[in-house]
Amino acid sequence: MKTIPIGPYLGINNRLPDFALHVDKTGDYLRAADNVDLDNRGNLHRRKSSELVQAMTDAHSLSPDAAYLVRGGVMYAVTLPTYSETLFKTLSNDDPVSWxxxxxxxxxxxxTDSGRITSGVWYPLGMETPVVQNLSAIGGSLLAGQYQVGITYVNDVTxxxxxxxxxxVITLSxxxxxxxxxxxxxxxxxxVDIYVSACQGSVVMWNGRVTLGTATYDATDDSTLQEHTGEKHYPLPAGDLFMSGASLCSIVNAGNVGRVFVGSPYRYGYYTPANGLIESGGSITFPAPVTLAVGVDGGTYICAGKTYFFPGELSMVQEMVRTTLPFDGVKGTAFVVPDKPVVGWFSTYGIVLADFAGQVSAPMNDVIDLTAPASGVSIVSQSNGILRVVSCGWCMNLDTKAATTxxxxxxxxxxxxxxxxxDGIYLIESTGDVEWTVDFGKQDFGSEQLKHLPAVYAGVACAEKISLRVQTQSDDYTYLARSASTELMEQRFDPGKGLRSNWFNLSLSGSTEFDLSRLSFGATASTRRI
Known part of the structure; x- marks a missing residue:
């Protein structure tokens, strides 16, 4: 019996009609493909299952090293996989934490809350700027005249x-x-470090240091004067955090206006007003809330109603800002592809990929209609030779750009x-069953005639028999494969002999791991069209 194969598989396409998924000399799109991956050859594989390792209610905001999480407005230090937790910091609310x-x-x-964790010890994101409480004249050897005084807080551990x-300012008579x-x-x-200018001087210089809690400091001579840089640094406001070059930055939205506070280079947790595009308040304002930002070697992408690219570091922007996409990103979904000059995020039109030079693409937009959520999470992983990102219920092969759900x-x-x-903490990739399904769309096998479908063949490796669902205008039946094998072999399905139709909608399903290289059909045409 002559068979008609389909494949390799190009990922989901729900824009084309379900009877027009074939692309000559290229392969076949899928109408639906859930809980499966597509490898670089266009073969299908079931995704890894996830395993619950610790049940709990409404935990969120796991840190990048999985050492901290938030639950009920409390940050806990945790250990995994054998779970233990220690109260680390009480927060003012239970909002998601940006790490x-x-x-x-x-x-x-x-x-609202913010902080820095160094070797398991909590510190503020940036120490507050101190205020001189009072100045008064006392005895000493400073010359009569005007003096300027300033102070800074110091942590001599970090x-x-x-x-x-x-x-x-104080004037000594x-x-x-x-x-x-x-x-x-x-x-x-x-x-606390104390800075005092020379008599009639305009630059303050280091004069001494005292332990925090000391009520007063007496500056009686200028023998230890060392110049302060004069730079003004302020604690970075709490917000969604990201890096732009050497600057730790913060997204702060208020109503329909978004602001990005640009951190001082190499002074994480602080910002300072700068020239250029940075406003006097040390921030960049956008006409819409900022949903996400991600820095790359060549600049910074910022999504705020649309997507902008700022060449260079935000703290030293010299070139004109470019609008790279006319649509927004989804909060929480920014990701970096390891060992590749690629970053990305989920957007109104699916996954966006961006390089380090301001070039972006939205490969899902041409083939998939979707509704984006308000927020989400992106997870980049590599297994079975597939480099993928999963975000907002969609999975994309980062090499071929083929998408599944x-x-x-x-x-x-x-x-x-x-x-x-x-309901708890999970190991993201584990062993176990996952219900999967692949819809190949409607097939007429190149003929308008009515057809019988006596046999369907799948080149598949699977420890258990997989199921074939056959739908026609009047019938809907499911058939098990004759056999199963963990080795890649042709497995046969035997649809009912009475099935006859112009079009057959075909799908496979199962729960155990499988590898599918092709699907082929042994259709036989009748002499009738209706």
Whole structure:
């Protein structure tokens, strides 16, 4: 019996009619393909299952190293796979937390709370800028005249220092000294540095350091003066965090306006006003809320109603900003492809891929109609020779751009090899059954005549028999394969002898792992069309 094969498979296409999925000399699109992957040859494989490793309710915001999560407005330090948890930080709300791992530190923010975790110890994202409480004249050897005074907080464990306070001026009417009244508490600080200018000077210089909690400091001479840089740094506002070059940045939205606060280069947790496109407030304003941003070596992509590309670092933007796509991104879905100059995110029109030079594409847009969610999670993984990203229920082969769907893959966050769902923490890729189905659309086998379908053959490896569903205008039947094998072999299905139709809608389904290289049909035509 002559058979008619279809394949290789090109991924889902729900824009074409379900009877027109064949592409000459290329392959065949699929009407639907759920819980399956497509490899680079166009063969189908069942996706890996997920395994619940710890049941709990409404955990979310797993950190990139899977060492922290949030539940009920509390951040816990956790261990996996043998689960344990320790209360780490009480937050002001249970909103999703944005995480960023950089320079062996974890930075986080939920838009209200923020912080930095270094070697398991919590610190503020950026220490607050101190305020000089009071200045008064005392005895000493400073010359009569005007002096400027400023202070900074210091953490002598991490080596971090805050931005300098607003400069306060005092005039000594005669030779003497200056007593500086200091703030006594500040999160993340261990000491206070005091800066005093020379007499009639305009630049403050380091004069001394005291332990935080010391009420006052007396500057009585200028023998230890060392110049301060004069740069103004402010704590980075809480918001969705991302890196642009050497700057840790924060997205802060208010109503229909979005702002990106651009961090000071190499001073993570702080920002400073700059020239160019950066406004005097140290931020860039957009006419729509910013949904996501992702930095690359050549610039930064920012989605705010549409997609923009800022060449270079945001802190030093010199070139004109480019609009690369006329549509928005989905919050929480930015991803980086390991070892490739590619980043991406989910958008109004599916997965977007972008290079380091501002070139973007939305490969799903030409073949798939979809409704994008308001937020989501993207997970990049590689197994069975397939490099893929899964986002918002869709899976894309990052080499071929072929797309399928993943159901029951509703992770709220992911870190390392684990993810959170509403009912607990899961190992994202494990063993076990997953219900899968592939719809090949309607087939007429190249003939308008009525046809019988006495046999269907699948080149498949599967430990259990898979099912073939055959639908016609009047019938709907499901048949098991004659046999099964873990080796790639031709398996036969025997549809009912009474089936007769011009068009046959065909789909396969199962639950165990499988590899499908092709599907072929032994159709026989009658002499009638109706």
């Amino acid at each position: 960023l791992s950089e320079n062996n530190e974890l930075f986080y923010s939920n838009g 080596g971090e220092d805050s931005g300098i306070s607003a400069i306060t 005669s030779t003497g000294g200056i007593r500086v009244t200091l703030p006594t508490t500040a999160e993340g600080a261990t000491h 993943y159901s029951d893959f509703d992770f709220t966050s992911a870190g390392s090899t684990y993810g959170t769902k509403a």
